[in-house]
Amino acid sequence: MKIRLIRSATILLEYAGKKFIIDPYLAAKHTMPSYTGKSLNPLVELPCEPFQVIAGIDMAIISHLHSDHFDPTAQRLLPTNLLILCQPGDESEIKAVGFQSVVPIIDQITWENIEIIRTACQHGSGEVLQEMGAASGFIFKNENEPTVYWAGDTIWCKAVDNTISQVKPSIIITHSCGAVWGDNIPIVMDAKQTVKVCLAAPTSTIIATHMESLDHTTISRECLRKYAEANGIRVEQLLIPSDGETYHFDC
Structure with a gap:
């Protein structure tokens, strides 16, 4: 299994072939x-070049339709016959830009022996949460691979805590840049909340992404590492990849 951070929230996942x-x-x-x-x-x-990012992909997952998660360049370059999985309610807009095979995940689906489960996010709080709208995370399961929980655009919340305690994923991918909206309201995890994930899942490997790419972020990779180390989080538990970096995992 391979996980490669491309940039921001964009991930390439090689999973079960x-x-x-x-x-x-x-x-x-x-x-x-x-x-x-x-x-x-x-x-x-x-x-790397955009065409290199998408070379050889079998499928795409769109967690929600914010422009930093599915931008016009991706909409132009991805093959229109590519299978796209999304959250319910987003399929019509994705089809409207030309994609022919769009499948919303209500709860879970099995695709090519990979179970994909949609999970809840809390993309902010108060009025900002209403403005941000729905977002989703996803769990990936296969009998020959580690279980992966890609938490998505979410702050630390009960839904994330419950998913970790119930699923006990081997790998958790967080968005940890501390992005804010409106009156500096957090809309994804910051350093403190990422450490909460580490403490809630002491046997999991956490991969912190969505960093140093957008102008509403507040937490750098260096800041996150220093805060984590100050709070007793091992370097081996919390991985903070550079853009383009790839991790390999065995079951």
């Missing part, structure tokens, strides 16, 4: 609008 992309955000540096007025997005280039 299949290769798929999660939340493709393939725009060139500074070609997308700012979220805060600080800078155009994304802040950095992809680690």
